[in-house]
Amino acid sequence: MASDDKRYFIVYNGEVYNFNELKRELVDIGVNFSTSSDTEVVLYSYIKWGPECLNRFNGMFAFAIWDNEKKELFLARDRFGKKPLYYYKSRNKMTFASELGALICDDDVPREISYEALNSYLALGYILSPMTLYKDVFKLEPATHMTISYPGERMYKTQYWDYADRFRVKMSASEKDIAVNLLTLLNEAVKKRMVSDVPIGAFLSGGVDSSSISSIMKKYHREELHTFSIGFDQKSYNEIDAAERVAKWIGTTHHNKICRIDDNRGLIDEALGAHDEPFADNSLIPTFALAKLTSSYVKVALSGDGADEIFAGYMTYKADRCYFYAQALPLFIRNWLVGSKLRGNPKRQTKLDLRYKKKQFFYGSLHSAEKAHYLWRIMLHPEERIGVLGEDKRELVYDTDPFSTFKKYYDRVKDIHWLDKNLYVDAMTWLADDIMVKVDRASMRNSIEVRNPYLDVDLVSYAASIPAEIKMKGLRTKYILKKSLKGVLPDFVLNKKKSGFNAPIRAWFGSDSIDEFKIFNKYVFDKKVKL
Numbered sequence: 001m002a003s004d005d006k007r008y009f010i011v012y013n014g015e016v017y018n019f020n021e022l023k024r025e026l027v028d029i030g031v032n033f034s035t036s037s038d039t040e041v042v043l044y045s046y047i048k049w050g051p052e053c054l055n056r057f058n059g060m061f062a063f064a065i066w067d068n069e070k071k072e073l074f075l076a077r078d079r080f081g082k083k084p085l086y087y088y089k090s091r092n093k094m095t096f097a098s099e100l101g102a103l104i105c106d107d108d109v110p111r112e113i114s115y116e117a118l119n120s121y122l123a124l125g126y127i128l129s130p131m132t133l134y135k136d137v138f139k140l141e142p143a144t145h146m147t148i149s150y151p152g153e154r155m156y157k158t159q160y161w162d163y164a165d166r167f168r169v170k171m172s173a174s175e176k177d178i179a180v181n182l183l184t185l186l187n188e189a190v191k192k193r194m195v196s197d198v199p200i201g202a203f204l205s206g207g208v209d210s211s212s213i214s215s216i217m218k219k220y221h222r223e224e225l226h227t228f229s230i231g232f233d234q235k236s237y238n239e240i241d242a243a244e245r246v247a248k249w250i251g252t253t254h255h256n257k258i259c260r261i262d263d264n265r266g267l268i269d270e271a272l273g274a275h276d277e278p279f280a281d282n283s284l285i286p287t288f289a290l291a292k293l294t295s296s297y298v299k300v301a302l303s304g305d306g307a308d309e310i311f312a313g314y315m316t317y318k319a320d321r322c323y324f325y326a327q328a329l330p331l332f333i334r335n336w337l338v339g340s341k342l343r344g345n346p347k348r349q350t351k352l353d354l355r356y357k358k359k360q361f362f363y364g365s366l367h368s369a370e371k372a373h374y375l376w377r378i379m380l381h382p383e384e385r386i387g388v389l390g391e392d393k394r395e396l397v398y399d400t401d402p403f404s405t406f407k408k409y410y411d412r413v414k415d416i417h418w419l420d421k422n423l424y425v426d427a428m429t430w431l432a433d434d435i436m437v438k439v440d441r442a443s444m445r446n447s448i449e450v451r452n453p454y455l456d457v458d459l460v461s462y463a464a465s466i467p468a469e470i471k472m473k474g475l476r477t478k479y480i481l482k483k484s485l486k487g488v489l490p491d492f493v494l495n496k497k498k499s500g501f502n503a504p505i506r507a508w509f510g511s512d513s514i515d516e517f518k519i520f521n522k523y524v525f526d527k528k529v530k531l
Contacts, residue, residue, distance in 0.1 A: 001035075001039050001043055006068070007069050008067055010063055010064070010066075011064050012042055012043075012064075013062050013083050014059060014062060014078065014083045016042060017058050017193060017195070018056075018059070018192065019059075022045055022056060026041065026045065029048065031048065042057070042063060045057070046074065051074070051160060055160060055161065058457050060451070061078045061083055062076070075146045075147075077144055079460075080460075081143075081431075081432035086140075087137070087140060088110075088137045089153075092153070100137065100277060103137060104134070104137075109137060111134050112135045113134065113135065113531065115393055116400040117131040117134075119385060119401070119402065120400075120405075121277075121521075122379065122380045122384075122389070123378055123380060123402045124377065124434075125279070125281050125517065126279055126280070126433050126434040128405050128429060129141045133529075143159055143161040144160065145157070145158055145160055163428070163460070164416075166460070166465060167416045167417075167420045167464045167465070168416065171465050171467070179480060182459075182463070182466075182480065183485070185456070185458055185462055186212070186216065186459060188456075188458070188459075190213060190220070190302065192453075193302055194302070196299075198298070199300070200298055200301070201294060201297060202217055202226075202252075202301055202302045203227070203228055203229070203294070203450075204227035204243050204252070204254065205304075206244075206245065206493070208481070209304025209308070209313070211250070212304065212485050212488055212489055213303070214252060214302075218250050226252065226254075228254070228256070228293050228294045228301070229243035229290070230257055230258075230259060230289045230290045231258050232258065232259050233260045234261075237502065238258070240256045240258070242496065244256065245492070255293060256293075259286065264503075268523075269527070272284070272528065273445075274441040274442055275437075278525055279437065279528075280520050280521040280525075281434050282505050282516065282517070283501040284441075285503040288442040290442070291442040291446040291448055295446040299447070300449045300450075301448055305436075305450075306454035307454040307478070307481065308478075309426045309435070310459075311463060311477075311478045312477050312478060314477070315477075316422075317419060318475050320372070322475075323364065335366065338363045356515055361376070363375060370406070373422050374406045379517045379518055388522075406425055409424065420468045466480055502516070505519055
């Protein structure tokens with residue numbers, strides 16, 4: 001889209017939910033609009049307010065604006081990286097795109113593999129920003145804008161929003177008041193994301209996050225509300241019964257699909273096909289299947305993604321708390337527990353084998369609290385990564401260990417509570433470079449738009465200011481969130497045991513290994529990387 005005077009041009013991917021409010025403000029200062037699109041609002045917001053406009057936007061976006069008078073290119077990305085933005089800059093050219101596959105359609109973009117990025121992938125199952133699979137191609141980091149001026153091609157980047165700051169001012173309100181305020185903000189976040197000129201529905205797994213979104217949606221949705229879930233033909237991986245029970249309680253029209261072992265390789269390869277880089281979070285498989293199912297009925301879906309990182313929902317946060325107790329065990333005992341054969345039934349196909357969790361926990365307990373949190377999710381350790389990349393990459397593997405990126409974020413928040421530190425670091429890494437990538441690629445490949453109320457900037461900022469002690473109370477994860485949702489959800493949801501959205505990789509690959517992540521990591525590497 002171009003401005004009326006043809007000075008400014010924008011290309012834009014995303015959705016700004018408060019664009020009508022911004023539009024009224026712009027009209028009051030003399031802007032005349034010719035469309036009802038949020039694209040035009042984003043364009044004129046930049047024209048009137050410059051980069052400061054980004055702090056006014058509540059939504060998900062990546063965009064580029066060219067100023068034909070100043071000969072200046074402005075690129076920006078939303079706060080949590082919900083929308084991707086790749087770029088390559090050469091001496092006299094700037095190429096950018098929403099997908100790596102689109103970017104490398106430009107023959108001038110070099111495709112030398114980045115071994116540092118591969119080190120990140122093999123360790124974590126995803127590539128940390130700003131790296132990509134290719135050495136000279138980068139991702140613009142979340143909450144960042146970049147300007148390139150011509151001639152001279154001066155380039156500079158600025159972080160326009162810092163999540164860390166939100167943790168530093170804590171409120172002193174009662175639990176009851178905090179719970180009430182949280183629910184009000186969550187209601188507002190859902191309502192903003194229900195504005196759509198196409199059919200809208202919701203992902204529904206039966207857990208707290210998706211169920212709360214669906215329940216609130218039902219309150220405001222005047223038409224029939226469609227919800228969607230995916231299950232597997234392995235019992236411990238199948239949550240369709242739970243989703244159907246919640247759907248019945250809320251009163252939605254529910255749709256589900258079972259992914260079966262006999263067609264697993266086709267589904268895996270189709271899901272991987274949506275990713276231009278190696279990506280080994282195996283929940284990409286059910287996420288892709290869910291997006292595909294949903295696209296048959298609606299074009300916009302609301303999701304519960306982000307709640308775990310904002311309100312401490314993962315078992316890793318329990319491990320972080322238990323870490324401090326484990327330090328009371330003598331070091332030689334913890335070393336022995338890491339190396340010993342832990343009891344368990346190798347034939348029993350369950351999510352996250354207990355032997356795997358014990359081994360990971362005690363290995364992490366041998367290190368600092370910060371590194372332990374990083375190690376809870378590690379897929380391949382350094383020596384294993386050297387085994388894949390080659391002995392000649394030994395120095396690189398150790399020198400570019402992804403923990404250095406985690407440590408950079410930890411150093412920004414040395415002064416806050418250990419739980420808040422881990423929530424912040426997870427948002428900067430796992431949420432931005434794994435969760436948001438998985439959801440964006442699966443949804444875009446299936447032509448649907450997924451919106452995340454739990455990542456609403458007002459809700460997130462408020463949540464960060466809540467004392468850490470009531471985000472997780474003892475070992476009760478999401479304590480204050482669940483308290484706020486009493487009355488929104490029944491006890492059978494609020495008391496439901498946390499269950500990840502994993503695929504039954506061990507069963508599908510016919511493996512007795514306790515480490516399904518390592519199995520999938522190797523499969524993806526062999527499929528996606530040609531060294």
